[in-house]
Amino acid sequence: MMMRQNQKSPQETRSDAVKTKAALLTWPGPAALATIQLVGPESLSVLRCCFRPQAAQAATDLSGARPRFGAIRDGREILDQVIVAADAVRQTVEIHCHGGPRVVQRLLLLLQKQGVEITTWQQLRPADSIAAEVEFSLPSARTRLGVRAIAVQYPGGLTACLQGQIARLQNGDLTPDGLRNELRDRLAGFALARRLLQPASVVLAGPANTGKSTLANALTGKRQSITADAAGTTRDWTAHLTDINGLPVELVDTAGRRDRPDAIETHALQLAETRIARADLVVLVVEAGPRRDGQIEQERAILPENKEILVAVNKIDLYPDQSAGTSQTAPPADCVYISARHETNLDHLRSAIAGRLGLDRFDPQGPLVFTRRQYDLLAEIVNHPAALPDVIRKLQQVIG
Ligand SMILES: Nc1nc2c(ncn2[C@@H]2O[C@H](COP(=O)(O)OP(=O)(O)OP(=O)(O)O)[C@@H](O)[C@H]2O)c(=O)[nH]1
Ligand SMILES: [Mg+2]
Numbered sequence: 573m574m575m576r577q578n579q580k581s582p583q584e585t586r587s588d589a590v591k592t593k594a595a596l597l598t599w600p601g602p603a604a605l606a607t608i609q610l611v612g613p614e615s616l617s618v619l620r621c622c623f624r625p626q627a628a629q630a631a632t633d634l635s636g637a638r639p640r641f642g643a644i645r646d647g648r649e650i651l652d653q654v655i656v657a658a659d660a661v662r663q664t665v666e667i668h669c670h671g672g673p674r675v676v677q678r679l680l681l682l683l684q685k686q687g688v689e690i691t692t693w694q695q696l697r698p699a700d701s702i703a704a705e706v707e708f709s710l711p712s713a714r715t716r717l718g719v720r721a722i723a724v725q726y727p728g729g730l731t732a733c734l735q736g737q738i739a740r741l742q743n744g745d746l747t748p749d750g751l752r753n754e755l756r757d758r759l760a761g762f763a764l765a766r767r768l769l770q771p772a773s774v775v776l777a778g779p780a781n782t783g784k785s786t787l788a789n790a791l792t793g794k795r796q797s798i799t800a801d802a803a804g805t806t807r808d809w810t811a812h813l814t815d816i817n818g819l820p821v822e823l824v825d826t827a828g829r830r831d832r833p834d835a836i837e838t839h840a841l842q843l844a845e846t847r848i849a850r851a852d853l854v855v856l857v858v859e860a861g862p863r864r865d866g867q868i869e870q871e872r873a874i875l876p877e878n879k880e881i882l883v884a885v886n887k888i889d890l891y892p893d894q895s896a897g898t899s900q901t902a903p904p905a906d907c908v909y910i911s912a913r914h915e916t917n918l919d920h921l922r923s924a925i926a927g928r929l930g931l932d933r934f935d936p937q938g939p940l941v942f943t944r945r946q947y948d949l950l951a952e953i954v955n956h957p958a959a960l961p962d963v964i965r966k967l968q969q970v971i972g
Contacts, residue, residue, distance in 0.1 A: 592618065594683045595693045596676055603671030608679060610665040610688060611696050616658055618686045619665045622646070623656055634658045644669070646682050651675070701972020702726045705943045709769055717818025718768040721936045730946070733758070733939035734967050741964055748963055752954050758941050759950060764930040765942035767852075771813060771820040772929050775847050777875070778857040779867050780804055780828030783886040787857060787912035788812070788825035791922070797825045804830060807840040809847050817926040818936075824851070829871070853880045853928050855921075860891040860909070868907075882928055883907040884921055889914050946970055 592612030625642040639657040655668040703726045713719045740746035776784040785797035792814045826844035858867035889911040910917045
C-alpha cells in the first residue's frame, strides 16, 4: 500500500524521538576490561531488564550514584559479571565488563535486542558544543602541544573568547564589523588546528644518495630506513609518524632519482610521485658541493608546480664553507644546511618544517577554531552580515 506524502512509517516516527544509544568506549581488541556506555531516555530501563545485582545487594534501585556489582543476563544465561554505574539525571549507564571481544560483542547484541542503537563513541552524544568537541578531539591529538592546545579551548580559549565577544557586542564595545574582523583571524587558524589533530604529510625527495634515508632516521630518532653508499638503496617508500616541534608529521622517505634507473627503480619513482602529489610539504634533499645548484634546479623542474618545497642541503660536513656562505657560488636563499649523518642543524630544519606548516603563527594558549562545525558557523557570521541578536545567537550556538 502506498503511503500518503507526509505520513511517516512507524520506523521514521521512532527515529524522530531521542534514541537510546550504546557504544564501546574502550579499545575493541582483547583487553582485561572494557566499558560500554548507554546514553538516552531508555538507558536505565534497559539496564533493569538485563542486570541482576548480586543477591546480597537487595536494593534494585539502580539510579543512585553507587556502582553495583552483578551479572548481565540474557534470559537465564549469564553473559558476564560486571560493575555498572547509572546516572539518572544524565540518562547514562556505564557497564564495566570483561574485555574479551566476544564478551563485548554479546553484550552489545543483547542491548541491540532491547532496541538500543549501537554506535561509535564519537557518535554517542552530539558534538554540538565546544566542551563536547574538546572531549572528542583530545584522543586524536598525537603530541603534547596538540593536547595542550585543544584542552585549553574549554572553558577558556575559544569558549572564553566568544563569551567575551558576546559581552562586548551587548554593551556596545564591539561592532558587528569589528567582530567579523576578529573572527576572520580566528578562522585563519583552522588549518593549523587540523594539523595538530591530523598528521601532515612531509615527503623527503631528491636525487639518489643525497642522504634522505639517513635524514629520515635522524628526524624520527629510529633506524627505520636502510641507508647505504650505493645509489638506489630505497625502493618502496616508508612512512613514520613523528613529532616535529609539536606537530604530528607523517615523514615519508622515498626512492631517489638517478639518470639511468632500472625497471624496479622506475616503479619506485612512480610510487614516490604519488606520495609527493599528496604531500603537504616536500623536503628536497640535495648534496652540498659542486652539484648542489644543478640538483636543486633539476628537481624543482620535476616537482609539481605549486607544491610547498623546502630545500635541505645535506652533507655540509664535507663542504663546511658552503653553509657559511663563503663559497664562490652564493648559497640559494631559503635553504637549510644540514648534516644528517652528524645531526648538524636538524633543529633549524625542524623549525623550518614546522614554520612552513604554519606553526610560527601559533599561540598554544590562544583561542583556536578546531572543528568543522565551529568553522562553518563562524564563517556564516563573517560572510552573511545579520542583525545583532542573530549574530549573538550564532555565537552562543558555537559555544553550545
Ligand atoms: N658525509 C656525510 N655522509 C652522509 C650524510 N648523510 C648521509 N650520508 C651518507 O650518504 C650515503 C647515502 O645515504 P642514504 O641516506 O642512503 O641516501 P638516500 O638519499 O636515502 O639514497 P637513495 O635511497 O639511494 O636515494 C650513505 O653512505 C650515508 O651514510 C651526511 O650528512 N654527511
Ligand atoms: Mg634512501
